[in-house]
Amino acid sequence: MEEEKGRREAHPLLRGGRRQGSYSHGFSSREMQSLSAICGTFIPSIPVEKRHVGSREDPPSKTIEAFYLASGSQHPIPDEVAELMKKRGLSEGVWLARMVLWMLGTRLGTLILCGGASCSWKFPFLHTFSDLCVEKREEILKRWSAQRSGPLFLPPFLRVVFVMLKIFCFFTFFSLTNENSKNPTWNAIGYSTDNDEKPSKTQRERPLQKGIIDTANQTESSLLTSLAQKGLKVTKDPSCSVYKLECDVVVVGSGSGGGVAAAVLASSGHKVVILEKGNYFTPEDYSLLEAPSMDQMYESGGILSTLDGKVMLLAGSTVGGGSAVNWSACIKTPRPILKQWAEGNKLPLFGSPDYLSAMDTICKRMGVVENCTEEGFQNQVLRKGCESLGLEVEYVPRNSSEHHYCGSCCYGCKTGEKQGTDATWLVDAVDHGAVILTGCKAERFILENNKHSKKKEKKCLGVVARSLNKNITKRLQILSKITISACGSLLTPPLMISSGLKNPNIGKNLHLHPVLMVWGYFPDSISDLRGKIFEGGIITSLHKVVADDSRVRAVIEAPALGPASFSTLFPWVSGLQMKESMMKYGRTVHLFPLIRDRGSGEVKEEGRIKYRLDRLDKENIREGLRRALRILVAAGAVEVGTHRSDGQRIKCKGMREEDFEEFLDGVTVEGGVRSREEHCNLYCSAHQMGSCKMGSIEEGGVDENGESWEAEGLFVCDGSVLPSALGVNPMITIQSIAYCLSKRMAESLRS
Incomplete structure (x- = not known):
């Protein structure tokens, strides 16, 4: 009971709410005054009589009237926006936004950024942004959006600030919940998180619990005990800075690639350790609330973009990875793509019967059905x-029943019908003795000079990881015969590069x-x-x-x-x-x-x-x-x-x-x-591929076996190995590749 209580305290998603209270964003009072004014401009208080004809009710109900009167400047919206910006924004973007907010808190800065709209014929003639009427503020934001600024024709960074503040403001306003896990706008806009579907079966035991070590609930001493109880050999480094673990295979990431590879290798009799920086949830845990679900189950809380702000990216970051939060589409690799990869990219795997058989195996294990009895x-x-x-x-085709009518699978499938790796391949892995360390982030691969091979300069001995729990200060040094990176196209290349690999193809070709x-x-x-x-x-x-x-x-x-x-x-x-x-x-x-x-x-x-x-x-x-x-x-x-x-x-x-x-x-x-x-x-x-693509040493990050061209024993099993963009939802392709590659790894270990 104490472990369960601790687990629920550790992961806000399980409470279905969002913490409010003291703020650590560090924004000055001047910056907050400007931010509050901008939030109140994006979402102004509007008397209901000013609404246009055609709204949903006439006369309006109290909930609709309250929605129109609500403002983004109301407490605690601005503070929550600042908090979210600090937590999820790109550092230079946050710095730029804060500079603009500070300038808007001064009359001269407002004149520079807003032009004549900041002037009036009445004393003091020049005004700060927050002193302007909402109509003037709205016109200013429209100019920023269209990349038109003040009289000095400033560069287009104001559009960057506009988009950044808009995203954080609206996301906060429509997702922030009270103590009853409700948002006051939802009734007015007709939104509900209630789901009539119940879990298909009540689970007495969490399917992966016997293999999970949740480091968020551990101390350094209890972690050692938990590792030993899972059958892992653990020793303390003489310097006392790390704990050393030994296993046959360590897998970084538990999504479509990592889950399949872990299952295949554990089923072959090898001791497998899986590292997952996210947390483990089951259908009973899911709140279906947008903010806590995104925060706990997506990379960067679902607020992640390219450096130029052109593309917003969604990537899973939980046990099961993207397969736990994706939209269930299970499309096999198209035949023309297989032909191109096999012939054009000279990768025989994709023209082999083994690959075609692997796709069938994957679909069978995930319970893929072809039809849908009732569409949304x-x-x-x-x-x-x-x-x-x-x-x-x-x-x-979907990895759920043909009657499945869940529109919230992107926040975890509350009914438990969606068969992601957390409900399939990882269960197989745990049933064969695999151990999953959650809340644990890989920092670097352990590479040494390879004295036994002239083909590959390095040899991989395992991985160094740390718990995200600040109470655990010691690193984990996990020594293994085979090391697999399966943390996705956005994280596998940085991990390989920060470990010292020099192959210039690593990190390129991202689709x-x-x-x-x-x-x-x-x-x-x-x-x-x-x-x-x-x-x-x-x-x-x-x-x-x-x-x-x-x-x-x-x-x-x-x-x-x-x-x-x-x-x-x-x-x-x-x-x-x-x-x-x-x-x-x-x-x-x-x-x-x-x-x-x-x-x-x-x-x-x-x-x-x-x-x-x-x-x-x-x-x-x-x-x-x-x-x-x-x-x-x-x-x-x-x-x-x-x-x-x-x-x-x-x-x-x-x-x-x-x-x-x-x-x-x-x-x-x-x-x-x-x-x-x-x-x-x-x-x-929502699909990232190819950043460590399979190919020749001249153009690929890994070879046809998924092994690094530089480091013996280091493999990649995730979407980053795809030779090019796929053109359809990639889950089945990623799992099929991982199945084939891990089968080959099992053979190499056996021999």
């Missing part, structure tokens, strides 16, 4: 729009499957399609945009968007417009085109991600956006739009075909807060 609202719209246009639409979204509004009173966008399976249908030469240009799918994520991505053009858009949240369908990107980026250092699209990528995304908008209109949307910063949209009632074509011609895909274009888009990515 967004997928109904996608299917209806395609059928109305005579376009082909396919069901998406992201970048997407832009479009939306369509379907009022309850008009549409015959029922439901809300947060209900039902997230991805159950897809449509392929195919070129004349049969090449797939884009795949159109539907996303998962909680109210906080929705508000951060949706274009802001005024406080009133944003509140009215949020009133339509539950019936505003989003679709996105996913492309197989030819452009690429790099990640050499943790959290420092660069990325660039090429010309064909932009053309394919634009064509995908145009097709998605046609689908929304054909399905009966009364209004459609893009996520371009100027709020590009068109009403469909009475719309002529030539008007719609003109609108489609105006769809642009320029992205990034540093773009020179007046109006820009913010890209998203």
